[in-house]
Amino acid sequence: xxxxxxxxxxxxxxxxxxxxxxxxxxxxxxxxxxxxxxxxxxxxxxxxxxxxxxxxxxxxxxxxxxxxxxxxxxxxxxxxxxxxxxxxxxxxxxxxxxxxxxxxxxxxxxxxxxxxxxxxxxxxxxxxxxxxxxxxxxxxxxxxxxxxxxxxxxxxxxxxxxxxxxxxxxxxxxxxxxxxxxxxxxxxxxxxxxxxxxxxxxxxxxxxxxxxxxxxxxxxxxxxxxxxxxxxxxxxxxxxxxxxxxxxxxxxxxxxxxxxxxxxxxxxxxxxxxxxxxxxxxxxxxxxxxxxxxxxxxxxxxxxxxxxxxxxxxxxxxxxxxxxxxxxxxxxxxxxxxxxxxxxxxxxxxxxxxxxxxxxxxxxxxxxxxxxxxxxxxxxxxxxxxxxxxxxxxxxxxxxxxxxxxxxxxxxxxxxxxxxxxxxxxxxxxxxxxxxxxxxxxxxxxxxxxxxxxxxxxxxxxxxxxxxxxxxxxxxxxxxxxxxxxxxxxxxxxxxxxxxxxxxxxxxxxxxxxxxxxxxxxxxxxxxxxxxxxxxxxxxxxxxxxxxxxxxxxxxxxxxxxxxxxxxxxxxxxxxxxxxxxxxxxxxxxxxxxxxxxxxxxxxxxxxxxxxxxxxxxxxxxxxxxxxxxxxxxxxxxxx
Amino acid sequence: xxxxxxxxxxxxxxxxxxxxxxxxxxxxxxxxxxxxxxxxxxxxxxxxxxxxxxxxxxxxxxxxxxxxxxxxxxxxxxxxxxxxxxxxxxxxxxxxxxxxxxxxxxxxxxxxxxxxxxxxxxxxxxxxxxxx
Numbered sequence: 001x002x003x004x005x006x007x008x009x010x011x012x013x014x015x016x017x018x019x020x021x022x023x024x025x026x027x028x029x030x031x032x033x034x035x036x037x038x039x040x041x042x043x044x045x046x047x048x049x050x051x052x053x054x055x056x057x058x059x060x061x062x063x064x065x066x067x068x069x070x071x072x073x074x075x076x077x078x079x080x081x082x083x084x085x086x087x088x089x090x091x092x093x094x095x096x097x098x099x100x101x102x103x104x105x106x107x108x109x110x111x112x113x114x115x116x117x118x119x120x121x122x123x124x125x126x127x128x129x130x131x132x133x134x135x136x137x138x139x140x141x142x143x144x145x146x147x148x149x150x151x152x153x154x155x156x157x158x159x160x161x162x163x164x165x166x167x168x169x170x171x172x173x174x175x176x177x178x179x180x181x182x183x184x185x186x187x188x189x190x191x192x193x194x195x196x197x198x199x200x201x202x203x204x205x206x207x208x209x210x211x212x213x214x215x216x217x218x219x220x221x222x223x224x225x226x227x228x229x230x231x232x233x234x235x236x237x238x239x240x241x242x243x244x245x246x247x248x249x250x251x252x253x254x255x256x257x258x259x260x261x262x263x264x265x266x267x268x269x270x271x272x273x274x275x276x277x278x279x280x281x282x283x284x285x286x287x288x289x290x291x292x293x294x295x296x297x298x299x300x301x302x303x304x305x306x307x308x309x310x311x312x313x314x315x316x317x318x319x320x321x322x323x324x325x326x327x328x329x330x331x332x333x334x335x336x337x338x339x340x341x342x343x344x345x346x347x348x349x350x351x352x353x354x355x356x357x358x359x360x361x362x363x364x365x366x367x368x369x370x371x372x373x374x375x376x377x378x379x380x381x382x383x384x385x386x387x388x389x390x391x392x393x394x395x396x397x398x399x400x401x402x403x404x405x406x407x408x409x410x411x412x413x414x415x416x417x418x419x420x421x422x423x424x425x426x427x428x429x430x431x432x433x434x435x436x437x438x439x440x441x442x443x444x445x446x447x448x449x450x451x452x453x454x455x456x457x458x459x460x461x462x463x464x465x466x467x468x469x470x471x472x473x474x475x476x477x478x479x480x481x482x483x484x485x486x487x488x489x490x491x492x493x494x495x496x497x498x499x500x501x502x503x504x505x506x507x508x509x510x511x512x513x514x515x516x517x518x519x520x521x522x523x524x525x526x527x528x529x530x531x532x533x534x535x536x537x538x539x540x541x542x543x544x545x546x547x548x549x550x551x552x553x554x555x556x557x558x559x560x561x562x563x564x565x566x567x568x569x570x571x572x573x574x575x576x577x578x579x580x581x582x583x584x585x586x587x588x589x590x591x592x593x594x595x596x597x598x599x600x601x602x603x604x605x606x607x608x609x610x611x612x613x614x615x616x617x618x619x620x621x622x623x624x625x626x627x628x629x630x631x632x633x634x635x636x637x638x639x640x
Numbered sequence: 641x642x643x644x645x646x647x648x649x650x651x652x653x654x655x656x657x658x659x660x661x662x663x664x665x666x667x668x669x670x671x672x673x674x675x676x677x678x679x680x681x682x683x684x685x686x687x688x689x690x691x692x693x694x695x696x697x698x699x700x701x702x703x704x705x706x707x708x709x710x711x712x713x714x715x716x717x718x719x720x721x722x723x724x725x726x727x728x729x730x731x732x733x734x735x736x737x738x739x740x741x742x743x744x745x746x747x748x749x750x751x752x753x754x755x756x757x758x759x760x761x762x763x764x765x766x767x768x769x770x771x772x
Binding site for chain 2: 351352441442443444445446447448450452454455456460461463464480484560563564567568570571572574575576581639640
């Protein structure tokens, strides 16, 4: 055991590091280099005052009755500091009051900083969005019972999207020590059970030493691909106990090197790809970081193979090998799927009829290769996977770190004739790419002056405003006409929610914008109206913490997907939905005014805008507010 | 179980009521912008049917497509016989609309609306698209 003042001296190897993937040269070397040391912080005012002994006017016995010298939760925060956790997003709760006080007072509210959230789902989604830009997890803190129930949806999305998250859940295990009332209804025998089906790991530490080891283990598990949320229960008694300055040594933390695919299997995959006439690469959650994107570009260029993505920034959209469409798959003789949990959906098409039928959309003789860590990420109850797809070669390993090995093999196996074949393919895709840009331009022109505003008009007015800035689109949705945007940075698009749990976009955009703030980036989100209504308090969090972000409302006044589901059901049943399809699905009588809502949260706003010609000037004014370091919202009445 | 004939009659009545409500709202002012978009006294033939049947949900008010599963319908719709087959017995994801819920007459009006949509504007006239 060591005293708190000496504990930092005892920290071994450096702290946690960002999740930027190991370089293409050597994963091991990069992981070792990425370790950072933590400098010792001077004692805080609180620390000094408590260590001066018995306060004036109190006997020693009285002081022991009323005061603690050093709280268990102070040590908990010290352990967090060694992991370089920058933020704890939270809606406050008494079951972790000691922890909160230690963060804000003892820890100086810096690394981690306590972010005030108005709902636990906001905290979880903020953490989710943050991780996708910062490449490191944000912690959240909540009641183990009522808080975790609120946070569950956000945690589920993060699980499905492979986003790391450190969850602290307050709880009181010692029944005779619970205060009457809330400490009973806010305690559970096993509070994390509620979310255990969709987190990677959890523990209930019974001592501070147990806490330190478990947090290190939790962080390591959360940030090792395939990543995901983990939970640590914070016992109330443990937080509030007096350590008298004697605390356990904090274990050293070393990040794990992500697992790459078997080299012989990667060599076999390379052979199939090199021999193919029309190889195609399908990227799911392939590029976790900018390095992943670079690695994928190198593979695609080596093969001159087109890449089709899934909304996450896997591949620059201004690259001629960025292609899409079913035609691409129909002609493919070898398809490489990277981190795809929906391989079946991609190579088959299912019709939503009375009797659901499916057809293959690829050649019968196509060879399928799967490379990814999806097989390591499956649990039974919540089925975040799709129909089983038989493949010719299935390689388990993190795609991002495996790609350099695959590319190296491809380059080694390329003969003169295969290079000539690849060159010819490349020329074909250059031409197709040019045509797709022109086609996108033509299609965007249709309905340009429509009311409600067309999505192409909305998208291109936004692009016009952001293109001169270092921007980041943080809504998780791909803008219409995205072909006409230039997306060539990993942070240009963060991908969707993962679990399709509505309510993700708004708070996740705040978390991502917070991570962008450190880089001076301009965050913009095309915000769906229905999503914004789950946890609109996230707007206040952005205003309060001075998180600059421009929300442009895609306000189509309803859940249009659900309208279409009702129309499908009514058509199938020969009834015809007509106006009835709106029931339960449409926000009218009264319409919701998002500009007013935003104003109520202290956010600059404009709208609702119905005339497309008013959009550009409104965006310009709102962007100026964002440039000044504040959030702004422009409400636009749009087509679905 | 709901009686099929009654259901059909109810459906027709609802359509009529819907049309009357829509027209009533149109008569009050020149242009109305609500959940169903913008309608006016001089809306082209078939536009109200197009809106009322919810075609715009996937295909946009100008048939331009809203992305996803709804393909572009206009300008220059496919020939009517092919159009009718796609609506009645769609080969892809679109739901089938039988004559019980979408009459031949109404379908023809919708097609007339799609035909009336003018040619794609010249992108050179739109600064944001022409790159100016």
